[in-house]
Amino acid sequence: MTIPKSAFFVLLLCLLHPIVQAETPPTSVTPASTTLSKNITATNGIYSLPFHSREEIENFLKSAKIIKDKMLGEGITNPHKLTLEEGNIQRYGVFKSIDDRRFGITQLSGGAEVDFKDSWKFEVAAYELDKLIRLNMVPVTVERAYKGSKGSLQIWVPNCMTEDDRLKKNLTPPDRLSWRRELAKMHVFDALIYNSDRNQGNLLITSDWKLFMIDHSRTFKNLDILRGAQDLNYFSRSMMDSIKKLDKASLMQHCGHYLMTTEIETMLKRRDLLVQLYNKVLAERGDAATFP
Ligand SMILES: Nc1ncnc2c1ncn2[C@@H]1O[C@H](COP(=O)(O)OP(=O)(O)OP(=O)(O)O)[C@@H](O)[C@H]1O
Numbered sequence: 001m002t003i004p005k006s007a008f009f010v011l012l013l014c015l016l017h018p019i020v021q022a023e024t025p026p027t028s029v030t031p032a033s034t035t036l037s038k039n040i041t042a043t044n045g046i047y048s049l050p051f052h053s054r055e056e057i058e059n060f061l062k063s064a065k066i067i068k069d070k071m072l073g074e075g076i077t078n079p080h081k082l083t084l085e086e087g088n089i090q091r092y093g094v095f096k097s098i099d100d101r102r103f104g105i106t107q108l109s110g111g112a113e114v115d116f117k118d119s120w121k122f123e124v125a126a127y128e129l130d131k132l133i134r135l136n137m138v139p140v141t142v143e144r145a146y147k148g149s150k151g152s153l154q155i156w157v158p159n160c161m162t163e164d165d166r167l168k169k170n171l172t173p174p175d176r177l178s179w180r181r182e183l184a185k186m187h188v189f190d191a192l193i194y195n196s197d198r199n200q201g202n203l204l205i206t207s208d209w210k211l212f213m214i215d216h217s218r219t220f221k222n223l224d225i226l227r228g229a230q231d232l233n234y235f236s237r238s239m240m241d242s243i244k245k246l247d248k249a250s251l252m253q254h255c256g257h258y259l260m261t262t263e264i265e266t267m268l269k270r271r272d273l274l275v276q277l278y279n280k281v282l283a284e285r286g287d288a289a290t291f292p
């Protein structure tokens with residue numbers, strides 16, 4: 001069997017560690033093993049260097065100076081890739097200020113949509129929800145004002161490929177079971193937030209095959225149905241335990257600034273449907289349908 005040129009190229013990039021430096025602005029570096037805190041997963045140093053916790057990254061995003069601005073993406077939502085600086089630390093961040101809500105039918109490139117919503121507020125809400133259920137799969141995202149507009153600012157996860165890149169390069173995960181588990185958690189999260197935009201560019205894969213979910217501006221639709229129900233057949237028990245515990249009071253406290261009360265109530269209805277489905281799958285397939 002011959003190895004495709006593209007796969008060889010990616011392997012080479014992985015071996016040539018300086019790619020991380022090339023994509024990450026210069027910063028002070030401390031060995032990951034000595035700085036990792038418990039609530040941060042060890043994933044190619046992105047969160048650990050030079051930060052110790054998600055809270056530290058939140059603070060950095062809120063207060064760092066914006067020293068450079070570059071447009072990102074295809075220009076639909078006009079995200080900006082900002083260079084942020086504080087002391088001797090530099091990082092990239094993604095800023096979005098879109099806040100578009102249309103009632104009735106909106107014609108989109110992929111078809112018509114009822115009550116279309118695309119908002120930076122959902123980016124922050126998705127991160128806050130990720131924190132509430134202790135998922136650790138949405139990069140740190142905060143509210144920040146830039147050039148007179150309120151918006152979301154998300155830390156850039158360096159040294160990643162998108163799912164799109166992975167498919168083009170025909171790469172397969174080294175540990176298929178652990179990759180299947182990452183995807184299973186993503187499907188549950190997407191059903192919970194009613195994500196209508198999980199395209200292959202909205203899924204980041206780190207060099208150690210951890211999955212980060214990005215681009216949640218088209219979520220939290222007011223529909224009490226499970227989108228993508230056909231993919232909901234394998235569940236993380238700890239994630240489902242956290243989802244079961246979600247309640248209106250804590251969601252209002254953590255996401256209430258970014259979601260309307262009806263959006264929270266509808267999410268809780270989807271949560272109930274998810275739990276029902278989980279219980280059914282458990283009864284039918286038992287442990288084969290779950291993982292820790
Ligand atoms: N936090 C992040 N870390 C690393 N890369 C990111 C991050 N956020 C976005 N990107 C990269 O930028 C691309 C575009 O970002 P995003 O998907 O959020 O915007 P978009 O709304 O799809 O843009 P457009 O509306 O122009 O299509 C992603 O596909 C990904 O490659």
Ligand SMILES: [Mg+2]
Nearest residue numbers: 201202214215
């Ligand atoms: Mg996108």
